[in-house]
Amino acid sequence: xxxxxxxxxxxxxxxxxxxxxxxxxxxxxxxxxxxxxxxxxxxxxxxxxxxxxxxxxxxxxxxxxxxxxxxxxxxxxxxxxxxxxxxxxxxxxxxxxxxxxxxxxxxxxxxxxxxxxxxxxxxxxxxxxxxxxxxxxxxxxxxxxxxxxxxxxxxxxxxxxxxxxxxxxxxxxxxxxxxxxxxxxxxxxxxxxxxxxxxxxxxxxxxxxxxxxxxxxxxxxxxxxxxxxxxxxxxxxxxxxxxxxxxxxxxxxxxxxxxxxxxxxxxxxxxxxxxxxxxxxxxxxxxxxxxxxxxxxxxxxxxxxxxxxxxxxxxxxxxxxxxxxxxxxxxxxxxxxxxxxxxxxxxxxxxxxxxxxxxxxxxxxxxxxxxxx
Amino acid sequence: xxxxxxxxxxxxxxxxxxxxxxxxxxxxxxxxxxxxxxxxxxxxxxxxxxxxxxxxxxxxxxxxxxxxxxxxxxxxxxxxxxxxxxxxxxxxxxxxxxxxxxxxxxxxxxxxxxxxxxxxxxxxxxxxxxxxxxxxxxxxxxxxxxxxxxxxxxxxxxxxxxxxxxxxxxxxxxxxxxxxxxxxxxxxxxxxxxxxxxxxxxxxxxxxxxxxxxxxxxxxxxxxxxxxxxxxxxxxxxxxxxxxxxxxxxxxxxxxxxxxxxxxxxxxxxxxxxxxxxxxxxxxxxxxxxxxxxxxxxxxxxxxxxxxx
Numbered sequence: 001x002x003x004x005x006x007x008x009x010x011x012x013x014x015x016x017x018x019x020x021x022x023x024x025x026x027x028x029x030x031x032x033x034x035x036x037x038x039x040x041x042x043x044x045x046x047x048x049x050x051x052x053x054x055x056x057x058x059x060x061x062x063x064x065x066x067x068x069x070x071x072x073x074x075x076x077x078x079x080x081x082x083x084x085x086x087x088x089x090x091x092x093x094x095x096x097x098x099x100x101x102x103x104x105x106x107x108x109x110x111x112x113x114x115x116x117x118x119x120x121x122x123x124x125x126x127x128x129x130x131x132x133x134x135x136x137x138x139x140x141x142x143x144x145x146x147x148x149x150x151x152x153x154x155x156x157x158x159x160x161x162x163x164x165x166x167x168x169x170x171x172x173x174x175x176x177x178x179x180x181x182x183x184x185x186x187x188x189x190x191x192x193x194x195x196x197x198x199x200x201x202x203x204x205x206x207x208x209x210x211x212x213x214x215x216x217x218x219x220x221x222x223x224x225x226x227x228x229x230x231x232x233x234x235x236x237x238x239x240x241x242x243x244x245x246x247x248x249x250x251x252x253x254x255x256x257x258x259x260x261x262x263x264x265x266x267x268x269x270x271x272x273x274x275x276x277x278x279x280x281x282x283x284x285x286x287x288x289x290x291x292x293x294x295x296x297x298x299x300x301x302x303x304x305x306x307x308x309x310x311x312x313x314x315x316x317x318x319x320x321x322x323x324x325x326x327x328x329x330x331x332x333x334x335x336x337x338x339x340x341x342x343x344x345x346x347x348x349x350x351x352x353x354x355x356x357x358x359x360x361x362x363x364x365x366x367x368x369x370x371x372x373x
Numbered sequence: 374x375x376x377x378x379x380x381x382x383x384x385x386x387x388x389x390x391x392x393x394x395x396x397x398x399x400x401x402x403x404x405x406x407x408x409x410x411x412x413x414x415x416x417x418x419x420x421x422x423x424x425x426x427x428x429x430x431x432x433x434x435x436x437x438x439x440x441x442x443x444x445x446x447x448x449x450x451x452x453x454x455x456x457x458x459x460x461x462x463x464x465x466x467x468x469x470x471x472x473x474x475x476x477x478x479x480x481x482x483x484x485x486x487x488x489x490x491x492x493x494x495x496x497x498x499x500x501x502x503x504x505x506x507x508x509x510x511x512x513x514x515x516x517x518x519x520x521x522x523x524x525x526x527x528x529x530x531x532x533x534x535x536x537x538x539x540x541x542x543x544x545x546x547x548x549x550x551x552x553x554x555x556x557x558x559x560x561x562x563x564x565x566x567x568x569x570x571x572x573x574x575x576x577x578x579x580x581x582x583x584x585x586x587x588x589x590x591x592x593x594x595x596x597x598x599x600x601x602x603x604x605x606x607x608x609x610x611x612x613x614x615x616x617x618x619x620x621x622x623x624x625x626x627x628x629x630x631x632x633x634x635x636x637x638x639x640x641x642x643x644x645x646x647x648x649x650x651x652x653x654x655x656x657x658x659x660x661x662x663x664x665x666x667x668x669x670x671x672x673x674x675x676x677x678x679x680x681x682x
Contacts, residue, residue: 068475118663121670125408129613130666132606133659140656268606272482279479323494330486334465337480341472 030189031180041301042185046257048297049192050250053199055277055293056286057246060203062275063284063347064212065239066219068128070271071115071135075244077142077266078111079104079251084158084261085151097164101252108248109241111138116240120233123222135271142263157262164191164256171256188257195253199246203286206242215239216284280336282343291345300329375516380639381632382514386523386592388631389530392624393585394608395615396537397578399623402612403554404574406474410481411461413605414488415454415579419586420596421492423450424501431504439506443591450583457488458579459572467568485602492598503594526588533581534624540577541620550574554618607634610662616675625673634658 033041054076061069082104086095095103115134119127146154163184164171171187206212214235217225226232255261273296281292303325336344394416401409423446430442465480511520541547552560553570561567589604590596607630615626637657665673 062475118667122666123670125402125406125617126613126666126670126672128408129610130663133610133662136606137656137659140653144653276479276482279475283475323490327487327490327494330483330490333483333486334480337472337476337483338465338468341469341476343476 026193030186034186039183039185042189044298044301046185046188046192048294049189049196050254050257051274051277051297052196052290052293053192053250053253054247054274055281055289056199056203057243057250058274059243059278059284059286059289060206060215060246061239061243063278063289064207064215064219065236066215067236067239068124068131069240069243070128070132070268070275071138072131072243072247072274073266073268073271074115074135074138075108075111075247076251076254076270077138077263078108078244079248080255080261080266081142081152081158081251082107082248083252083255084161087162087256088158089160090153090158094162097166097256100256101249104252105245105248108251109245112240112242112244113237115244116237120236132268132271135266135268139263139266139268142266152263155263157260157264158255159260161255161259161261163259164188164253192253192257195249199249200286200290207286211235211238276333280333280343282345282347285343285345285347288343288345288347292343295344299332300325303328376639378515378517380635382517382519382523384632384635385628386526386631387635388611388628389527390585390588390592390627391604391608391611391631392627393530393533393581393588394604395612395623395627396534396620397582398605398609398612399615399617399620400550400574400578403618403620404550404557404571405466405470405477406618407466407477408481408609409461409466409575409578410478410605411465411484411488412578412582413601413603413608414485414492415457415461415601416582416586416589416604416608417492417596417598417601418457418488419450419454419583420590420600421496421501421586421598422453422583423447423587424503424590424596425496426450427504427506428501431506439508443506443587447584447587450587451580454579454583454586455576458575458582462572462575467571485605489598489601496598498598501590501596503590503596507591522591526592529584529588533584537577537581538620546570546573607658610658613672614662614665616672619672619674622672622674629673630658630662633661637661 030042030045033045054072057075058069058072061067061072083100085091086093086103087097087100088094115131119130122130142152143155145152146156152158171184171191174181174183176182214225214230217228217230218232218235222232254265277292277296278289279292280296281290282288306324306328340346394412397412397415398409401407401412423443426449427442427446430437430445461484465484466477469477469480507522509520509522511518513519539547541550549560549565549570550573552563552565553567557567560570585604586596586601589600608627611626611630612623613626614630615622615624617623634654634657638654641653641657669675
């Protein structure tokens with residue numbers, strides 16, 4: 001099985017064929033889901049892509065640099081609020097989309113550094129609780145900054161946010177191209193897909209760059225990394241800023257897509273879920289993180305069908321599906337971690353740490369040598 | 374002046390509850406280096422169980438003294454929570470003892486979600502009120518009002534904490550716990566049954582959490598399936614503030630956090646000239662936490678983390 005996989009991996013035509021098939025699938029996905037599962041699921045697809053971006057951002061902080069961040073959703077909130085305040089009737093500002101996204105990412109990155117700077121000396125769980133506190137502080141401020149000066153509109157949130165538009169092209173309207181009709185949620189899907197692919201590309205390039213390797217070095221042993229001449233302070237701050245900027249982009253898209261945001265969307269539970277995505281999928285491994293994000297967004301939604309399943313099995317609804325689904329979700333988290341403690345798709349390095357069977361290791365090494373040809 | 378005394382009293386009561394919950398976090402952390410995220414939910418279960426038992430008694434119109442009913446509720450809560458603590462460790466943490474710490478953190482989060490939703494399924498989403506069984510009397514101390522319940526909560530917490538300190542410092546079991554915390558494998562070689570010790574640690578923490586849960590619901594007169602989350606968060610903050618893994622630190626951190634919160638809520642308005650209201654109570658707590666950790670990265674009483682060579 002593994003040998004066949006290896007052989008297949010080195011067959012260029014097969015690899016290209018897979019890429020093309022994947023591209024076609026991703027392009028057709030909204031239409032397929034729309035037909036089979038209904039429009040509601042296309043919306044969920046859009047959200048899945050937002051979460052993929054978020055998870056990849058957190059993966060830089062936690063997965064690469066090993067800095068446990070439990071307040072990550074704060075940066076998502078910052079991105080969303082920057083977009084909402086600069087493009088809504090709330091302040092009467094309507095900045096164009098091409099300006100909003102970089103501003104949101106930039107301000108989120110500044111917040112990342114603001115969080116990172118005082119926490120440089122902290123490690124492990126102390127860092128976790130400080131980031132958690134930071135996330136809560138941001139949320140509480142968003143919740144209460146409606147008096148004495150109304151900045152965030154408090155618990156009511158910001159309404160009537162401008163939909164994302166590029167030039168004259170609004171993503172929220174239905175467009176027709178080649179006789180195919182693209183409703184708003186479909187065009188948003190393509191926009192989010194493009195940005196998610198961009199973020200995946202950046203993550204991939206970072207992984208094996210000088211900076212990426214510095215992050216891994218800090219994660220493995222900070223003292224040794226410093227001794228090797230890595231400026232740990234700047235590199236850690238960079239990890240916070242990079243991760244935050246991804247969240248800022250994702251948050252801005254969320255605000256434009258949703259048209260409405262309130263502090264309630266940015267609670268601690270959201271931070272925890274994003275963390276679950278990357279740990280469950282396989283920390284530090286981009287494919288794993290994407291898988292985790294996709295699974296953890298889709299699985300709770302799929303669990304909404306539990307009511308119908310109960311009807312089918314028992315002829316009636318025994319327990320309210322809305323109540324039951326989070327219970328099952330929690331159980332699934334526990335079970336996956338017990339049976340796959342390194343995540344579903346662990347990175348090569350983590351798999352080695354877990355002393356996986358020798359054949360897999362030999363395979364990895366073989367492919368490493370192959371790459372040097 | 375009387376406002377200050379009143380806020381100090383409220384802070385002390387709140388702080389002693391935080392301290393009891395924080396002890397559970399810190400003991401588990403000391404031994405397993407694991408943030409037991411489900412601990413807040415154990416507290417919530419304590420409150421819920423006691424209310425269910427108390428509710429069953431009062432519904433039958435039994436002619437029993439109110440205090441006896443509350444005591445029975447408390448005992449039932451302790452029993453169930455101890456079982457729960459044992460079960461959580463057994464099911465969710467023991468299989469992952471050699472796994473990376475983040476994996477265990479995720480199972481802890483998973484357990485917390487499970488317990489919370491289980492409570493919602495059993496007791497529903499509405500607030501459950503604590504029946505007026507306790508004969509409340511209040512006293513005036515220096516212009517502030519203090520109730521007998523508040524005195525009872527602070528006294529019982531202090532007794533429990535003193536008992537726990539004695540247990541850890543003076544008994545064989547305590548010595549075994551400290552040894553396990555220091556070096557698990559070597560403690561095992563010395564003839565300590567690690568699994569038993571870890572189970573017992575979870576159970577002691579859960580018993581304290583159950584008592585704290587009953588105290589919270591009696592003090593505020595309410596219980597809710599979601600109450601464990603914020604309470605657990607605050608208690609964990611308190612544990613970190615004092616230096617996580619350090620039992621005395623958890624007590625100090627809990628009391629401090631309670632005082633900071635109630636003083637902060639009372640004075641933040643006047644301090645900032647009315648710019649920030651008492652909604653910012655939580656900000657105050659977290660802000661102080663961040664400040665403390667910036668200057669003492671391992672908490673108030675925590676040992677300095679030795680840099681790895």
